[in-house]
Amino acid sequence: MDLNLDAPHSMGTTIIGVTYNGGVVLGADSRTSTGMYVANRASDKITQLTDNVYVCRSGSAADSQVVSDYVRYFLHQHTIQQGQPATVKVSANLIRMLAYNNKNMLQTGLIVGGWDKYEGGKIYGIPLGGTVVEQPFAIGGSGSSYLYGFFDQAWKEDMTKEEAEQLVVKAVSLAIARDGASGGVVRTVIINSEGVTRNFYPGDKLQLWHEELEPQNSLLDILNAAGPEPMAM
Amino acid sequence: MSQSAVDVPPKGGFSFDLCKRNDMLTQKGLKAPSFLKTGTTIVGLIFKDGVILGADTRATEGPIVADKNCEKIHYMAPNIYCCGAGTAADTEAVTDMVSSQLRLHRYQTSRDSRVITALTLLKKHLFSYQGHVSAALVLGGVDITGPHLHTIYPHGSTDTLPFATMGSGSLAAMSVFEAKYKEGLTRDEGIQLVAEAICSGIFNDLGSGSNVDICVITKGNKEYLRNYMEPNPRTYVSSKGYSFTKKTEVLLTKITPLLERVEITEVGEAMEE
Numbered sequence: 028m029d030l031n032l033d034a035p036h037s038m039g040t041t042i043i044g045v046t047y048n049g050g051v052v053l054g055a056d057s058r059t060s061t062g063m064y065v066a067n068r069a070s071d072k073i074t075q076l077t078d079n080v081y082v083c084r085s086g087s088a089a090d091s092q093v094v095s096d097y098v099r100y101f102l103h104q105h106t107i108q109q110g111q112p113a114t115v116k117v118s119a120n121l122i123r124m125l126a127y128n129n130k131n132m133l134q135t136g137l138i139v140g141g142w143d144k145y146e147g148g149k150i151y152g153i154p155l156g157g158t159v160v161e162q163p164f165a166i167g168g169s170g171s172s173y174l175y176g177f178f179d180q181a182w183k184e185d186m187t188k189e190e191a192e193q194l195v196v197k198a199v200s201l202a203i204a205r206d207g208a209s210g211g212v213v214r215t216v217i218i219n220s221e222g223v224t225r226n227f228y229p230g231d232k233l234q235l236w237h238e239e240l241e242p243q244n245s246l247l248d249i250l251n252a253a254g255p256e257p258m259a260m
Numbered sequence: 261m262s263q264s265a266v267d268v269p270p271k272g273g274f275s276f277d278l279c280k281r282n283d284m285l286t287q288k289g290l291k292a293p294s295f296l297k298t299g300t301t302i303v304g305l306i307f308k309d310g311v312i313l314g315a316d317t318r319a320t321e322g323p324i325v326a327d328k329n330c331e332k333i334h335y336m337a338p339n340i341y342c343c344g345a346g347t348a349a350d351t352e353a354v355t356d357m358v359s360s361q362l363r364l365h366r367y368q369t370s371r372d373s374r375v376i377t378a379l380t381l382l383k384k385h386l387f388s389y390q391g392h393v394s395a396a397l398v399l400g401g402v403d404i405t406g407p408h409l410h411t412i413y414p415h416g417s418t419d420t421l422p423f424a425t426m427g428s429g430s431l432a433a434m435s436v437f438e439a440k441y442k443e444g445l446t447r448d449e450g451i452q453l454v455a456e457a458i459c460s461g462i463f464n465d466l467g468s469g470s471n472v473d474i475c476v477i478t479k480g481n482k483e484y485l486r487n488y489m490e491p492n493p494r495t496y497v498s499s500k501g502y503s504f505t506k507k508t509e510v511l512l513t514k515i516t517p518l519l520e521r522v523e524i525t526e527v528g529e530a531m532e533e
Binding site for chain 2: 064066067
């Protein structure tokens with residue numbers, strides 16, 4: 028089977044952004060793939076733009092890194108000029124300007140989330156093509172296909188911080204179970220008026236879903252568990 | 261060949277006009293020459309006191325080994341080294357270019373170079389060429405903020421990892437790292453693990469071979485261990501020596517220095533206006 032190690036790095040990915048009463052929770056998996064090889068099994072797809080605004084990256088790894096680097100730089104200048112922290116809407120707009128004006132050359136879907144004192148917690152989805160959509164929750168990446176129905180049923184307004192984070196972790200974990208291009212660990216970032224909290228959920232600590240096996244360290248353990256060794260003469 | 265000059269874009273930089281011509285020719289049935297890649301195993305890991313980089317030494321031209329003992333660990337700064345996989349010309353050129361940019365930056369800022377500076381210069385260059393500069397790099401060094409290890413891919417994306425492998429032998433080497441790496445390795449343990457990973461690439465990947473090069477970078481010190489291990493020595497050497505047929509004339513061996521000795525005369529007094 029051809030691994031195609033020359034393929035550009037893409038983050039198959041599952042990315043999620045959810046608002047709750049008081050802020051936002053952003054979540055992502057950690058798999059970066061080159062063709063069929065996992066180039067980085069512990070990548071961090073939730074990147075900081077300012078103290079109070081973060082972005083989840085999906086699609087081409089190079090394109091999303093470059094876009095977020097530029098926007099971080101623009102926002103830094105903007106913050107100095109304004110004399111106060113940048114708002115989430117401005118951050119989303121800057122990303123959108125780059126994504127829309129370079130739509131022929133970029134292949135990256137982003138979810139911007141943060142908290143500011145004017146609007147509180149906000150999530151903006153910026154898919155391929157460069158539209159900006161302000162949403163109570165947003166999902167993106169290849170793994171998101173498996174989550175549309177889940178969110179229709181499970182999301183509700185005015186969740187608490189704990190409920191929102193558990194929802195995000197559950198959703199990423201479900202997507203990891205079904206999507207080959209998502210995997211590794213679940214990372215979450217909670218942003219509210221008090222600040223930013225980063226959390227980390229290792230893959231083997233996540234809940235097991237339908238037909239999933241317990242994580243094992245070695246194939247030998249599985250084979251030996253099947254039965255005792257036959258008696259030797 | 262072509263009489264007209266190729267148009268240079270007004271802002272300078274690479275002109276992609278010939279790429280359109282190449283596309284047209286391939287559509288008409290011309291087989292493009294294949295790229296010369298260095299099938300390679302390059303690795304890096306972070307240990308207790310710094311960073312260890314490792315590489316094999318085989319350079320290939322298709323099925324032929326072009327260089328049995330090439331150097332894949334490139335100097336970037338006194339405290340930063342970079343292993344390169346992919347097209348040999350691209351890795352050499354891009355590491356040399358960024359190495360000089362770093363030196364100029366050091367002169368300007370009067371500070372030691374930082375690894376993230378090298379990282380940003382490399383990733384900007386590679387991204388602007390959209391993957392056509394086929395250089396996959398493992399960049400490692402120790403600066404004032406501590407030890408750092410990064411991988412850089414031809415399209416310009418980067419990852420920051422405690423251990424990393426690249427090149428055609430990367431899967432073989434990564435299997436060794438995933439099985440045996442732990443945090444807080446000592447210098448000797450780290451070197452042994454890197455050598456083991458490169459050997460795994462040398463013996464299991466056809467594009468990698470010959471010897472193991474290692475570079476250990478710690479705070480304020482670096483050790484470039486060229487040919488640290490030579491697991492593929494030439495085993496048969498004829499005891500009778502090699503004799504040439506009668507018609508071959510061995511001429512006198514004479515070495516002529518090209519530069520004459522330069523005499524420096526003491527200058528009398530400094531010039532004055």
